[in-house]
Amino acid sequence: MEIKHFFIHFLQLEKEFLAIIGAVKGGPQEKRLASQLISRFFKHFPQHTENAMNAQLDLCEDDDVNVSLTGLMI
Numbered sequence: 001m002e003i004k005h006f007f008i009h010f011l012q013l014e015k016e017f018l019a020i021i022g023a024v025k026g027g028p029q030e031k032r033l034a035s036q037l038i039s040r041f042f043k044h045f046p047q048h049t050e051n052a053m054n055a056q057l058d059l060c061e062d063d064d065v066n067v068s069l070t071g072l073m074i
Helices: 002-025 028-044 046-060 065-073
Strands: none
Touching (some): 028 046, 028 065
16 A cells, blocks of 8 residues: 555656646746756656756746846756
């Protein structure tokens, strides 16, 4: 029963990580937070590394200087 609980919890965390990746299309504050969280958690979801890296690169190329700096500093 513990393995099933762990798997369900992991799927929920994966769903949340994908929502973080999707936040790069939000406003400036969402983008800055997404940049920090993507860099912190992408190592736990290797199956989403390409999407995470593309999202991070999009943030680096953002028109808002504060967002692009956050993306570059991470």
